[in-house]
Amino acid sequence: MSDTTLIASDMALSGILHAKDQTVIIEGRFEGEVHADNIFVHTGARFEGVAVTKTAEIDGVFAGILETDALIVHDNAKMSGEIIADSLVIDSGADITGVVTRKTPLT
Numbered sequence: 001m002s003d004t005t006l007i008a009s010d011m012a013l014s015g016i017l018h019a020k021d022q023t024v025i026i027e028g029r030f031e032g033e034v035h036a037d038n039i040f041v042h043t044g045a046r047f048e049g050v051a052v053t054k055t056a057e058i059d060g061v062f063a064g065i066l067e068t069d070a071l072i073v074h075d076n077a078k079m080s081g082e083i084i085a086d087s088l089v090i091d092s093g094a095d096i097t098g099v100v101t102r103k104t105p106l107t
Contacts, residue, residue, distance in 0.1 A: 005036070009044065026060070039068075043076045067103065
């Protein structure tokens, strides 16, 4: 059994993807909900919906709600919506619009 799910550049999918203990790589289009350990949205790819993951790397378009422990937003990324994360790295060319909150409140 593979521990990676690939949505190729020529694919457009919608629905709910539960990929426990897996990495989801989006090179095409996905609309819906993803639950996975790791999510990568590549340059030229588009994600619309809700993503819950331990780590996320965005270098394409993300629109929706992202809940993650660690997020890296690369310089080609265009993000809009709500980001809930403990760790956030943003490259200088990235475009982010929306609300960013810390996942774990500081005590």
